[in-house]
Amino acid sequence: MALFEAKNVSKQYGDQLALDNVSIAVPEQSIYGLLGPNGAGKTTLIRIINQITGPDSGELFLNGKKLKPEDVLLIGYLPEERGLYKKMKVGEQALYFAQLKGLTRTEAMKRLKYWFNKLEITDWWGKKVEELSKGMAQKVQFIITVLHEPKLLIFDEPFTGFDPVNTKIIKNEILFLRKKGATIIFSTHNMESVEELCDNITLIDKAKTILEGSVDEIRNKWAANEYDLVFKGEVKIDGNGHYNILNSKFENNKSTIRLKTTGDIKTNDILLTAMKSGNVVSFNPALPSMNEIFIRVVGASN
Amino acid sequence: MNKISVIIKREYVTRVRKKSFIIMTILAPLLMAAIIIVPTVLMMNDKGDLKKIAVIEEKSDLFKGVIKNTKEAEFVYLENTSTEDLTSKFEAAGYYGVLIIYPEIINTPNAIDLISKKQPPIGLLEHIERSLEKDIEKQKLAAYNLGNLDEIMKTIQTNVSVQTKKLDETGTVKKTSTGISMALAYIFGFLMYMLVFIFGTQVMRGVIEEKTSRVVEVIISSVKPIQLMMGKIIGIALVGLTQFLIWVILTAAITTSVKSVISDKSGITKMTQTIPQNLMEGNQVVADNVRTDNMSPELSEFSRLFDSAMNQPWLLIIFCFIFYFITGYLLYASVFAAIGSAVDNETETQQFMLPVTVPIIIGLMVAMGTMQNPDSPVAFWCSMIPLTSPIVMMARIPFGVPFWQIGISMLLMVVTFIGFVWMAAKIYRTGILMYGKKTSWKEMWKWLRYSG
Numbered sequence: 001m002a003l004f005e006a007k008n009v010s011k012q013y014g015d016q017l018a019l020d021n022v023s024i025a026v027p028e029q030s031i032y033g034l035l036g037p038n039g040a041g042k043t044t045l046i047r048i049i050n051q052i053t054g055p056d057s058g059e060l061f062l063n064g065k066k067l068k069p070e071d072v073l074l075i076g077y078l079p080e081e082r083g084l085y086k087k088m089k090v091g092e093q094a095l096y097f098a099q100l101k102g103l104t105r106t107e108a109m110k111r112l113k114y115w116f117n118k119l120e121i122t123d124w125w126g127k128k129v130e131e132l133s134k135g136m137a138q139k140v141q142f143i144i145t146v147l148h149e150p151k152l153l154i155f156d157e158p159f160t161g162f163d164p165v166n167t168k169i170i171k172n173e174i175l176f177l178r179k180k181g182a183t184i185i186f187s188t189h190n191m192e193s194v195e196e197l198c199d200n201i202t203l204i205d206k207a208k209t210i211l212e213g214s215v216d217e218i219r220n221k222w223a224a225n226e227y228d229l230v231f232k233g234e235v236k237i238d239g240n241g242h243y244n245i246l247n248s249k250f251e252n253n254k255s256t257i258r259l260k261t262t263g264d265i266k267t268n269d270i271l272l273t274a275m276k277s278g279n280v281v282s283f284n285p286a287l288p289s290m291n292e293i294f295i296r297v298v299g300a301s302n
Numbered sequence: 303m304n305k306i307s308v309i310i311k312r313e314y315v316t317r318v319r320k321k322s323f324i325i326m327t328i329l330a331p332l333l334m335a336a337i338i339i340v341p342t343v344l345m346m347n348d349k350g351d352l353k354k355i356a357v358i359e360e361k362s363d364l365f366k367g368v369i370k371n372t373k374e375a376e377f378v379y380l381e382n383t384s385t386e387d388l389t390s391k392f393e394a395a396g397y398y399g400v401l402i403i404y405p406e407i408i409n410t411p412n413a414i415d416l417i418s419k420k421q422p423p424i425g426l427l428e429h430i431e432r433s434l435e436k437d438i439e440k441q442k443l444a445a446y447n448l449g450n451l452d453e454i455m456k457t458i459q460t461n462v463s464v465q466t467k468k469l470d471e472t473g474t475v476k477k478t479s480t481g482i483s484m485a486l487a488y489i490f491g492f493l494m495y496m497l498v499f500i501f502g503t504q505v506m507r508g509v510i511e512e513k514t515s516r517v518v519e520v521i522i523s524s525v526k527p528i529q530l531m532m533g534k535i536i537g538i539a540l541v542g543l544t545q546f547l548i549w550v551i552l553t554a555a556i557t558t559s560v561k562s563v564i565s566d567k568s569g570i571t572k573m574t575q576t577i578p579q580n581l582m583e584g585n586q587v588v589a590d591n592v593r594t595d596n597m598s599p600e601l602s603e604f605s606r607l608f609d610s611a612m613n614q615p616w617l618l619i620i621f622c623f624i625f626y627f628i629t630g631y632l633l634y635a636s637v638f639a640a641i642g643s644a645v646d647n648e649t650e651t652q653q654f655m656l657p658v659t660v661p662i663i664i665g666l667m668v669a670m671g672t673m674q675n676p677d678s679p680v681a682f683w684c685s686m687i688p689l690t691s692p693i694v695m696m697a698r699i700p701f702g703v704p705f706w707q708i709g710i711s712m713l714l715m716v717v718t719f720i721g722f723v724w725m726a727a728k729i730y731r732t733g734i735l736m737y738g739k740k741t742s743w744k745e746m747w748k749w750l751r752y753s754g
Contacts, residue, residue: 051523085517
């Protein structure tokens with residue numbers, strides 16, 4: 001069942017169409033990728049979900065019921081442009097935002113202690129935000145977003161500004177939150193993390209949805225019968241009526257061959273042929289990366 | 303609502319804890335107290351500077367003892383001293399100057415010289431002139447051979463002082479003082495201007511800070527923009543009131559304590575002791591409504607001022623002040639919030655500030671003019687128009703304003719301020735999420751018509 005649904009949402013700013021009949025359905029306890037080039041309308045959609053602005057037309061549902069103003073308490077939002085009061089101390093600030101999300105002071109305090117310990121930032125409690133590095137402030141903001149344990153979390157580019165170690169920490173936290181029951185909408189330009197984290201995606205370009213579905217389905221659909229064969233040592237195979245060789249390369253004492261099937265051929269048959277040519281190390285369908293799909297889809301629509 | 307109170311609390315606490323706030327709150331009363339105390343101290347020191355003046359008459363002794371000593375000057379009547387002798391060495395003899403009176407003075411008023419090294423103060427000259435004028439008049443009258451001249455002089459002595467009285471709506475006559483009304487008008491008008499302007503711009507700065515640091519997006523995903531806006535406006539108003547209260551209390555405390563220390567050390571005690579006595583007599587006057595012509599001139603002047611201060615419609619003034627402060631502040635602060643939301647940094651505010659500043663300045667100028675003529679058409683209309691009425695009406699009230707005028711002005715004020723807050727909230731809601739665009743008035747007009 002979809003925890004969150006947007007149906008036929010449109011929004012216009014002046015004479016510029018920001019969203020044109022966009023629909024998304026986010027299954028419960030999944031991570032949903034919201035992709036698209038800059039200025040496609042992602043931020044507008046996110047703001048509409050957060051009820052920062054209202055749609056001109058279309059409907060929004062949370063848990064099957066129409067989205068209400070009080071539902072902001074069930075949503076946590078990490079905006080792309082991070083914002084904290086620079087002159088305010090980290091701890092006080094976290095308490096302030098927690099209270100705005102409806103937590104009592106004592107409850108907020110308890111949860112903040114837990115999170116500050118978990119992310120190992122207890123020393124920063126009394127520091128002013130302007131003394132923190134970008135990555136440090138980012139961690140604080142992450143905590144502020146998840147503190148009230150919202151059912152729906154919206155992360156807009158959550159990994160920018162983090163070093164690889166912290167990126168991993170935050171990734172794990174996001175996965176942990178999902179395991180505990182949260183549903184996550186995740187907007188990013190980093191396609192690697194989409195492959196790694198997202199279950200489903202919607203790709204928006206020029207205010208319209210141009211691609212949607214589960215990440216596996218999409219990649220399989222765009223895979224277009226391509227396979228990667230890896231042999232030990234230098235091996236050469238030729239194409240036949242059933243498949244063409246797209247390219248082959250030899251490096252590190254391994255041969256990698258990309259082939260594309262043309263007719264109805266079972267993968268076992270390909271493997272049987274291959275086994276005659278040399279020592280097969282691996283045989284995989286050559287799934288295109290989300291990055292490739294993104295470039296192809298957006299490029300085609302232009 | 304609970305969330306607004308969380309916002310108000312943050313706005314209040316972060317501002318009150320700032321070093322600049324604490325310093326200003328402590329320094330300003332010290333300055334105010336200094337302004338009050340320094341002149342007092344200077345005046346006291348002035349007293350020690352007694353000027354000794356030698357008085358010489360050429361070939362006569364008509365005015366011996368006529369010029370009485372004052373606090374500032376002592377007059378020493380010298381006989382058998384030649385003018386030339388003294389003019390050359392009066393300073394060495396300890397005199398401030400030499401006053402030479404020629405016998406022709408009876409008919410030629412300028413037959414008198416005051417020789418000194420410094421320019422003598424005007425008060426000293428007036429004292430000399432008045433004393434001599436009276437004596438010469440008396441001497442001339444004496445030439446008519448009237449009996450008991452001294453008695454006649456006493457009875458004809460008059461001191462005219464116009465008593466202003468105001469007829470209020472109930473027909474009661476009250477003594478008033480234009481001076482007090484003017485002072486009140488000035489104080490209230492200026493206070494309104496200061497409060498509205500200082501705290502209004504603080505609201506604007508706060509909004510810009512939130513916008514540039516991008517905090518605003520996080521906040522309005524939790525609360526409605528209007529809650530954030532009103533929370534900020536109210537929080538800052540409370541900061542203003544806190545500061546104001548501390549100023550009043552500290553200034554009063556410092557002034558009274560320093561004054562008591564000073565007066566203990568010097569002879570001023572006598573002076574301060576006479577004041578309560580005067581106050582009591584003044585009260586008597588209020589109660590009995592007796593004419594004060596049998597009192598000494600200073601005392602009657604004092605009781606008149608006191609009388610008129612007591613007769614000000616204080617309840618009305620305080621009520622109106624609170625009303626106009628709240629509505630005026632809300633009106634201007636919401637406009638300032640809208641401006642803050644429309645720009646990316648403070649330098650861009652200039653083009654929007656001017657149209658907001660102009661009505662305030664006009665209000666202040668009309669308020670100052672009000673003191674000359676409180677019922678002029680300009681003053682009347684400006685006390686009706688909501689953008690200037692908080693300042694101008696406050697300046698008019700001490701002079702007496704019919705209730706229907708106050709009523710209409712307040713009604714207009716309420717309607718306008720609700721309209722302004724509503725419009726400002728709409729502009730604010732759109733503006734805080736707009737970046738990198740140079741905002742124009744036209745743009746803001748468009749935002750007004752955006753739907754939720």
